[in-house]
Amino acid sequence: MNTTRLTMAQALVRFLDMQYVCVDGKEEKFVRGIMGIFGHGNVVGLGQALEQYADRMPFMQGKNEQEIAHVCVAFAKQMRRRAIYACTASIGPGSLNMVTAAGTASVNRIPVLLLPADTYADRQPDPVLQQFEHDEDYSVSVNDAFKSVSRYWDRVQRPEQLMTAMLNAMRILTDPAKTGAVTVCLPQDVQGEAYDYPEEFFRKRVWYLDRQPANADAVTRAAQLLMNSKKPVILSGGGVRYSDAGEAVLAFAEKFGIPVAETQAGKGEISCESDWYLGCAGICGTLSANAVAKQADLVLAIGTKLNDFVTNSKNGFAADARFVSINTSRMDALKLNAESVVADAREGVEALDAALQEHGWRTGWGDEVRAAKRSWQTELTRLAQLESPESGALNQTRVLMELNELLRKDNIVAASGSLPSDLERVWTARRPGAYHLEYGFSCMGYEISGALGVKLANPDHEVYSFVGDGGFLMGHSDLLTSIQEGHKINVLLFNNSGHQCIHNLERSQGMGTFGTEFRFREQSTGGLTGGYVPVNYSALASAYGAKTWRVTTLAELHAAVEASKQAEVSTLIEIMVLPGTMTEGYENFWRVGTAAVSEKESVRKAYKKLNDVVKNLRKY
Numbered sequence: 001m002n003t004t005r006l007t008m009a010q011a012l013v014r015f016l017d018m019q020y021v022c023v024d025g026k027e028e029k030f031v032r033g034i035m036g037i038f039g040h041g042n043v044v045g046l047g048q049a050l051e052q053y054a055d056r057m058p059f060m061q062g063k064n065e066q067e068i069a070h071v072c073v074a075f076a077k078q079m080r081r082r083a084i085y086a087c088t089a090s091i092g093p094g095s096l097n098m099v100t101a102a103g104t105a106s107v108n109r110i111p112v113l114l115l116p117a118d119t120y121a122d123r124q125p126d127p128v129l130q131q132f133e134h135d136e137d138y139s140v141s142v143n144d145a146f147k148s149v150s151r152y153w154d155r156v157q158r159p160e161q162l163m164t165a166m167l168n169a170m171r172i173l174t175d176p177a178k179t180g181a182v183t184v185c186l187p188q189d190v191q192g193e194a195y196d197y198p199e200e201f202f203r204k205r206v207w208y209l210d211r212q213p214a215n216a217d218a219v220t221r222a223a224q225l226l227m228n229s230k231k232p233v234i235l236s237g238g239g240v241r242y243s244d245a246g247e248a249v250l251a252f253a254e255k256f257g258i259p260v261a262e263t264q265a266g267k268g269e270i271s272c273e274s275d276w277y278l279g280c281a282g283i284c285g286t287l288s289a290n291a292v293a294k295q296a297d298l299v300l301a302i303g304t305k306l307n308d309f310v311t312n313s314k315n316g317f318a319a320d321a322r323f324v325s326i327n328t329s330r331m332d333a334l335k336l337n338a339e340s341v342v343a344d345a346r347e348g349v350e351a352l353d354a355a356l357q358e359h360g361w362r363t364g365w366g367d368e369v370r371a372a373k374r375s376w377q378t379e380l381t382r383l384a385q386l387e388s389p390e391s392g393a394l395n396q397t398r399v400l401m402e403l404n405e406l407l408r409k410d411n412i413v414a415a416s417g418s419l420p421s422d423l424e425r426v427w428t429a430r431r432p433g434a435y436h437l438e439y440g441f442s443c444m445g446y447e448i449s450g451a452l453g454v455k456l457a458n459p460d461h462e463v464y465s466f467v468g469d470g471g472f473l474m475g476h477s478d479l480l481t482s483i484q485e486g487h488k489i490n491v492l493l494f495n496n497s498g499h500q501c502i503h504n505l506e507r508s509q510g511m512g513t514f515g516t517e518f519r520f521r522e523q524s525t526g527g528l529t530g531g532y533v534p535v536n537y538s539a540l541a542s543a544y545g546a547k548t549w550r551v552t553t554l555a556e557l558h559a560a561v562e563a564s565k566q567a568e569v570s571t572l573i574e575i576m577v578l579p580g581t582m583t584e585g586y587e588n589f590w591r592v593g594t595a596a597v598s599e600k601e602s603v604r605k606a607y608k609k610l611n612d613v614v615k616n617l618r619k620y
C-alpha cells in the first residue's frame, strides 16, 4: 500500500479537497473552503495545514465563531445542500461559540462541518488555557455540548482515527434525511501528529445523492386516500427546494386541480403565477392559504416537517382532515398520523402523479380557491397603500411592499423578529432561491452572516439582508468580513426600538410592555419605562467601512436602495419604522404558554381564549 506521511490536519485538508457530490448526473466539488478563527487550539495544527494548502482550500478569516458558522449554514442552504464551507475554531470559548449555529444547521437540516479544536488527547499539559475539567468524567470536554445539536459527532484522538471519522462525517453530510451539523473535534496535539496515511484516502471520492424512490405500495395507499378526497391541499416545504421538485409539484397540482401552499423553507419554488398557488400557510400565512387549508379534507405535505408555524399550532386544518406525507425522513413522514411515503420529494410526487393519472381522478374544488385568492389580492392592495400615522418613521408593511418592487431581481435573507412573518405573507418570491429564510431556528444574528453565505453562493446577485434592530445587535461582526473579502452585501435594518414582535406577543396575551422595548430604566418606576434609547446604527456600520443611509421617508428609501445597488462596498440602510406597523395575522393561531393564573384580568381572559382553542386540537 502506498502511503503519505502527513499530519492529521494536513490529511484532513487533503481529504476535504477531494470530496464531490453528484445529483442527477451533475458532479460538484463539495467543500468550497474553510472559515475560521485561530487560537492556540488550532493555529499551529489546522492553521499550518491551511497555510500549506492555501491553493487547494481557501481560508476565510471570521470575526465571531457563531456568525461564521452561520455563514457556512447559509451557504449550504443556498447551494441546496450540495456544497459546504467547513468552520474551524480554537478550544474552549471559540468552539462553544459555534454551538448555536450547529443548532441552526441541524434544525433546518442543512449540512455544515464544524471542526472545534479540543484539549490535549495525551493530557500532558493539562489543564491548558481554556480547558474545562469535568471532575467526574475526564473524557468530557466543552465540545460534548455539540452532541445535542449535531447529527454526527466524533473526536479524533489518534491521527489514524481521522479516516473513519471523516468517512462517517461525509456519510451524514450528504444524507438528505439525516443531514445537519457534523462536529469533528480535533485535539490540539493530534492535529500536528504525523501518520502514514494510505494514498487511496486522498483520491477523488464522489458521493452520489441518489434520489430515494417511493415504495409502490406506499404510493397506492396514498393515492387511494387522495382519490377519496374532494378538497385536498398541498403543503410544499424545504424538501421540495432541496430536491428541485418545484416544477413537478406544480405540474401535479395543476393536472389534478390541487391548491398549493408553501412554507418558509419552501417559498419561491412554486411559481406564484399559477392559479393554484396560494402563498404560504400557517401562523405567518396568507389569507388565501389559511382560508383554503381550513376547508381541505386532506393535506398532502411534501418535504415539510410540519412545525407549529406551518400547521397553525395544529389548528390550521379541519379536525378530521387526513394527512399524506412525502418525506425522505421517516420521522417527518409519520407526523400528524400521516399516510407516509418515505421518498425524495420529486420521486414521490411523480409516482403519485402516475398512480392518479390511471384513474382519471380530479379534485372537487369549485370557486373557493379563486375567491380566496381574490380576497388576498384585495388585502395586498390595501397594504400597498398604508400610510404612516406619524412623520419621522415609516410603516413597516408599506416599506416591505415598496421593497418588493425595488428588489425584483435580488436575493433576500431574513431569520428572526417580525420580518419573517411579514415577508412570508406579503413578499412575492419571483424565482427559486431568491427568498432565503432561516425559520427553523429563527436565530437572531443569522441575518448578516446569512447574507454573506448567500453572497458566496450567488456572487452575481445583489443580496439584501432584512434585519431588526434586535437581530442586528445580536450579531453583525461579519459585516466586516464581507468588506474585508469584497463580498458585497446589503443590510436593510428596521429600527423600531426593540424586540417588537415579542412586544406584540406579550400584549396579545394580556400582558403590558415588559422587557421588550429598548427603553431607558426610569428611576420613578424602577422599570424600563423611560424614553427609547436612541441608537444610530448607520453610523456604526459606517465605522466598519460600509456605505450607509438612514431613511425616514419613502422617497429617501427609494433613493437609498437605488444607490445601494450601485455601491461597490457593503451597504446598510437604516429604516426608521414605527413599532406596531408590521402585518397582522390572517386566520392564524399560535399556541403559547400563557399564564394559567394572574393578577391581571386581561391575562386571565387571554388564557381562557387560548385554551378554548387548545382543548379541541388534535393531539398528535
Ligand SMILES: Cc1ncc(C[n+]2csc(CCOP(=O)(O)OP(=O)(O)O)c2C)c(N)n1
Residues within 6 Å of the ligand: 416, 417, 418, 419, 441, 442, 443, 444, 445, 467, 468, 469, 470, 471, 472, 474, 494, 496, 498, 499, 500, 501, 502
Ligand atoms: C438568538 C435568539 N434569541 C432570542 C430569540 C427570541 N426572539 C424572537 S424575535 C425577538 C425579537 C426580535 O427583535 P428585532 O430583531 O428588533 O425584530 P422586531 O420584532 O422588532 O421586528 C426575540 C428576542 C431568538 N429568536 N433568537
Ligand SMILES: [Mg+2]
Residues within 6 Å of the ligand: 417, 468, 469, 470, 494, 495, 496, 497, 498, 499, 500
Ligand atoms: Mg426591532
